[in-house]
Amino acid sequence: MSLAELVRERSLIVCVGPGGVGKTTTSAAIALAGAYAGRKALVLTIDPARRLADALGLAALDDDARPVDLDALRARGADANGSLDAAMVDTARSYASLIERLAPDPATKARILENRVFDAVSRSMARSHAYVAMERLYDAMVNRDYDLVVLDTPPARNALEILDAPHQLARFLDGRIVEWLLPSEPRRGVKERLLAVGGDVAKKLLGLITGDKLLSEIVGFLDAFASLRQGFIDRAHTVDTLLRAEKTAFVLVSSASPASADDAAWLRHDLERRKVPVDAIIFNQSYVPVDPRAPQRRISRLSAVVPEGAWSRIAPHLVEPKPPPEMLERLRGMRVEACRENARHEAIIAGVEAELDPGCKRIVIPRFGDEIRELEGLLRLVEFLVRA
Numbered sequence: 001m002s003l004a005e006l007v008r009e010r011s012l013i014v015c016v017g018p019g020g021v022g023k024t025t026t027s028a029a030i031a032l033a034g035a036y037a038g039r040k041a042l043v044l045t046i047d048p049a050r051r052l053a054d055a056l057g058l059a060a061l062d063d064d065a066r067p068v069d070l071d072a073l074r075a076r077g078a079d080a081n082g083s084l085d086a087a088m089v090d091t092a093r094s095y096a097s098l099i100e101r102l103a104p105d106p107a108t109k110a111r112i113l114e115n116r117v118f119d120a121v122s123r124s125m126a127r128s129h130a131y132v133a134m135e136r137l138y139d140a141m142v143n144r145d146y147d148l149v150v151l152d153t154p155p156a157r158n159a160l161e162i163l164d165a166p167h168q169l170a171r172f173l174d175g176r177i178v179e180w181l182l183p184s185e186p187r188r189g190v191k192e193r194l195l196a197v198g199g200d201v202a203k204k205l206l207g208l209i210t211g212d213k214l215l216s217e218i219v220g221f222l223d224a225f226a227s228l229r230q231g232f233i234d235r236a237h238t239v240d241t242l243l244r245a246e247k248t249a250f251v252l253v254s255s256a257s258p259a260s261a262d263d264a265a266w267l268r269h270d271l272e273r274r275k276v277p278v279d280a281i282i283f284n285q286s287y288v289p290v291d292p293r294a295p296q297r298r299i300s301r302l303s304a305v306v307p308e309g310a311w312s313r314i315a316p317h318l319v320e321p322k323p324p325p326e327m328l329e330r331l332r333g334m335r336v337e338a339c340r341e342n343a344r345h346e347a348i349i350a351g352v353e354a355e356l357d358p359g360c361k362r363i364v365i366p367r368f369g370d371e372i373r374e375l376e377g378l379l380r381l382v383e384f385l386v387r388a
Contacts, residue, residue, distance in 0.1 A: 002361055003251075003280050004386040007033045010249045012141065012149050012242060014162070016271075017253035018263035019155030022284040024052055025372055026253050026365075027152035028086070029381040035070060035082040036382065039147035042085045042140055046133065046154055054373050061088040063097050063136075065144075073375055082147070087140075089133045098135050102228055130161035137162075138235045141242055160270055166240035249279040254352070256286035256345035261352050268355070280361040281352070282385070286345050288338040289366045296387070298364065300343040302336055 006013060007030060015027040024045050034041035042065060045052065053061045056068045068084040096113060103109035112118050133151070140149045153162055242248060250271060254264035268278055289295035290302075353362055365384050372378055 001279065001359070002386075003030070003282075003363060004033070004037070006249045006251075006279060006361075007148065007386070008037045008039070010247050011147065012137075012151065012245070012248040013251055014151045014153060014243070014248065015251050015253055016153050016160065016267055017155070018255075018260045018267075021253055021255040021260050023155070023253040024152050025055065025378070025381070026282055026284060026385075027150050028052060028056060029378050029385060030251070031084055031086075031148065031150040032068075032375075032378050033382045033386050034148040034150070035068075035084040036080050036386075038081040040083050040085075040145065041148040041150065042087065042144070042146045043150045043152065044087050044089065044133075044136060044140060045152040046089050051371065051373055055375065055378055056084075056086050057375055058086060061086060063087060063090050063093045065140075068375075070375070073379060085146075087136070089136050095132050098132065099228075101139070102231060104228075130165040133162055134165045134239045135235065137242070138239050142238065160267070160274070163243060163274060163276070166236035166243070244276065250276055252278050252281040253284060254281065255284050256348045258348060261348050265352060265355065268352075277357065278360050280363060281356065283345075283349050283352075283362070283364045285367045286349065286364050287342045287366050290335055290338050290342070295366055296384070298342055298346070300339050300346050302332075302339050 001009075013030055015023055015030065017023040027045060028043045031041040031043035045061070053059070057072075058066055058068065060066075065085040065087040068086055070080045070084060074080055095118075099109055099112050099118075103112065133153075137149070137151060140146055151162070153160075252264055252267060252271075254260045264281070268281075271278055287298045289297075290299040291297050349362075349364065356362070363385060365381065368377070368380070370377075372381060
């Protein structure tokens with residue numbers, strides 16, 4: 001299935017890949033392709049880079065989904081019938097927004113948001129970014145009316161934590177420790193449970209480790225959190241189902257560098273181990289467009305030509321007057337080196353492709369002359385993605 005078909009037919013596209021290969025920019029381009037296909041699209045990213053907000057024409061990226069203005073592209077003749085929103089998973093802010101949405105009453109909301117334990121958990125808990133990304137994904141997929149959500153995951157080996165997060169969270173909240181700490185009856189607080197089950201010994205031990213004040217805040221946090229527990233478990237199961245649904249596609253973004261290709265191969269194997277197929281692999285910035293008349297064409301060798309009198313073959317994009325032979329010689333040297341680099345990249349790409357499922361779409365993107373910093377640049381990337 002082509003990427004254009006994935007964009008038109010799937011409801012969730014998860015982009016995974018090594019760091020430094022343009023995965024976040026590619027995720028935004030895929031979501032933009034969705035808007036051009038007439039869909040209401042959202043790109044949900046974890047990258048706080050200023051350049052992405054600039055490329056989308058936004059003043060900032062944060063937890064709130066912000067609409068991307070496509071009118072400038074439409075004014076230039078671009079056929080964008082859908083819409084595009086963008087948001088960034090900011091762990092602390094996203095947790096706070098989550099509590100504001102889910103708390104059953106203002107008092108519970110205040111107890112959690114003003115608690116020191118919640119503040120520490122929301123900022124530094126292991127895998128907390130994966131848990132909050134899971135919750136943001138749930139909100140976008142279930143509570144909003146998006147046709148397509150494109151999820152940009154953390155780099156390389158942290159990327160698949162989003163797959164583990166629902167199961168781990170549900171298992172933790174169903175575990176014996178939480179069963180012991182959280183109240184089974186609304187009228188019975190955690191402190192009473194601690195005293196009843198663990199007695200003074202447990203209370204004294206926790207007090208020695210944490211201090212009485214912190215112990216009181218831990219107990220208060222857990223007591224307030226009790227009313228949200230089942231909701232977290234239910235949403236975790238829903239997200240786990242969404243991530244493995246037929247309407248979900250996984251796109252692996254890499255480059256043709258040896259290190260990136262190795263990380264991409266590791267991710268592919270790990271997804272395979274989890275029985276998650278890779279629907280498409282994108283090799284970004286992975287060839288030099290030697291022929292300016294056909295930038296989609298990958299050239300890895302040049303036929304032997306004599307510079308003298310052959311300028312139209314070496315530099316067809318140059319016009320009269322004809323450049324002198326020494327300029328042609330230098331230009332040919334640059335083209336030869338570019339072809340050699342393309343040949344090296346092709347060998348790396350071929351090694352990765354050899355292990356891919358035949359149904360996995362392969363897309364190779366050229367190295368653009370400048371960094372993508374505006375919507376027009378993203379649109380250029382979209383053209384390469386959907387035409388492949």
